[in-house]
Amino acid sequence: MRQKLVDLLTKYRSLLLVGVGLPVGFVFDAVLRARARVYEVLGAAPERHDEKVRDIQEQVRRWAGLPASERKPMCTDRRTWMNLSTRFEPKHTWHKVRMGALRDILGLDEAARTVRVEPFVTVGQAMRYLAKRGYMLAVHLEIADATIGGLALAAGMTTHSHKVGMLFETVVAYEVVLADGRLVRVTKDSHPDLFRAMGWSHGTLGLLVGVELAVVPIKKYVHMRYVPVHSQQGYCDEMYRLANADDAPHFLEATVFARDRAVIMCGDFADEPTEPAERAKINHLGRWYKPWFYKHVETFLERGGDEYIPLEDYILRHNRSIFWVVAHMIPEGNHPLFRALLGWMMPPRIAFLKFSTTPAVRKMTFTMQVFQDIVLPMSAMKRAVDLVAERFEMFPILLYPSRVYDHGEAGGQLPRPFAQDIVPGKDYAMYFDLGVYGVPGPIQRGLPFKTVHAMRAMEAFTAGVRGFPFLYADTFMTRDEFEAMFDLRLYRQVRERYGASAAFPDLYDKIRPEVDVLAVLDEERELDTTLAD
Known part of the structure; x- marks a missing residue:
């Protein structure tokens, strides 16, 4: 039944x-x-x-005063269906600290070009506040409901990351309540070890109560150039050249529609055009009746072109179609009639979908679809695209270039780039985000498909080139495989030094999926036996 x-x-x-x-x-x-x-x-x-932070400190001190047998690992009280990860954290087994009031913007320092916010300020909230003052976050996620605190402790990457790296590289200071209730302002000078370990810690080192991070000045529009490329080696080489150029565009990404067909998008800030010919190129692509962005991009595959996009429309360009995930949910969603009649309700709300997900539905999505952002050196781009094509038969896919800095031995959780991937004369390697979203081709055709086996093969390839997946998505690695991929030496030292080991969940326990990966692997092996019979 x-x-x-x-x-x-x-x-x-x-x-x-x-x-x-x-x-x-x-x-x-x-x-x-x-x-x-x-x-x-x-x-x-x-x-x-300050008053709200003191309340959190007092909650932590009360936790510390409990008998050791009653002290469960601490976490925030943010409900799991409200975050944007694919998994459901087991917060019912942890000690929840009330932190929901920390959702205010604390101020903009225009001289230093930084903004200070509480952790539950959303990207959309920050965008509205900063745009009025002529700024935006240096690393600005495309999803308005993402929280800045979550991005600072995890991974935030955008089409400006080829110039600044991931979001945690733009953090100037973290304000953290430690396991003993102390409040510390963590900078690269005051607490260099904790500062370097905070990014990618996913809230397992302390409770983030404030963060100060870089902003950049903006203009009203983005002048976008669409460059079609009909060669796989061609778009791999051109993305590397553009990302490392002295005059690199402010925004850079590519959508790959087939192995040898892609559109590279180069964007720069621009004032509102005044000439009639240029004004005709203004595209308010965020309006609900407009074609989905990736389908709009596809129209430039043959002819290329350029246009002017209002900044907010550009930032949230993938919002209505959630990249191309909605196409698998609602195949007719980009039809002009559907957009005209129902487009104002799009997209399906992630929070509601998570809120209404049952364990059975969760397992079904775990085994029947892929939603992954995988960060790899650009030297591996061609091999990565080939692997996705062969293993998943999925297009389009997304490419964002990003700096990954070499912070030396035990310099953080990210694997240190290979020496040959370091950009000559720089302290970083140029990596890229490989965005793979949707339903694998065989499943779309009604064929049996071993999704977990395919993802584990992708993770093995990723580890081999010193890449890493974003941990908001499902992880298919065992604990030993996870600890081999990431460099946890500094993380473990900091956990012990600041008392986090007994106070907060371990990183792997925090990010592993609630679905039993090994059990699903066994089920997929049984599929081979069934098909053979």
Whole structure:
């Protein structure tokens, strides 16, 4: 009966999403957004920041006063369905610290070009605040609901990362409540070990109560050039050249539609055009009735071209289609009639989808779709695209270049780049984010497919070139494989030095999926036996 229900849900998933998921999710999201906006206008109290932090310190001290047998690892009280990771953290087994009030912007320092925020300030909230003052975050995620604290402790990458690296590289200071209740301001000079380990720690070293990070000045528009390339080696070479050029564009990315067909996008800040011919190129692509961005990009495969995009529309360009994931959920979603009638409800709300996910549905998505961002050296780009094509038969895929700095031996959790990948004369290697999202080709054709086996092969390739996956997505590695991929020497030293080992979950325990990966592997092996019979 359960299998029949799963088959039914799978067969009619699109109708259920359109008829139920979209309207209910829209209302659900509207309530959350209205509450957030009311708070921004009427409830924001940055002047109470110190008071809110003292309350958190007191909660931690009370936890520390419990008998050792009663002290569970601490975590924030943010509900798992509200974050943007694919997994569901086992917060019911941990000690939750009330931190939901930490959602205020604390100030902009224009001289230093930094902004100071509380951890639950969202990307969209920061964008609205900073844009009015002529700035944006140096690393600005495309998803408005992502929290800056979460990105600072995990991974934030954008199309400006080829100039500044990932988001944690733009952090000037972390404000952290330690396991004993002390508040420390962590900088590269005051606490160099803790500062270097905070990025990629996922909240397992302390409780983040504030973060100061870099901003950049902006203009009203992004002048976008679309460059079609009809050779796999061609777009690999051109992406490397553009990312490392002295006059590199401010924004750089590529969408690969087939192994040998891609569109490279080069964007720079621009004022509002005044000439009639240039004004005709303005494209408000964020409007709900407009084609999905990746489908719009596809129109430039043959002819190339350029246009002017309002900055906010550019930043949130992938929002309505969640890159191309929505195409697998609602195949007709980009049809002009669908956009005209129902486009205003798009996309399906991630928070609502997580809120309504059952364990059975979660396992189904775990084994039937892929949502991965994998960071690899650009020297491995061609091999990585080939592997995705062969293992998953999935296009389009996304390419974002990003610096990965060489911080030396035991300089952080990320694997140190190979010497041959370091850009000559620099202290970084040029890597790229490989975005693989959607349903593998065989599954789309109704064929059996071993998703976990394929992902583990991808992870083995990633480890071999000293790459790493973003940990918001499902990880298919065992603990030993995880610890071999990442450099946890400094992380472990810091855990002991600051008392985090007994106070916060271990990194692997924090990020591993709640689905039993090894059990699914066994099920996939049984599939081979069944097909053979």
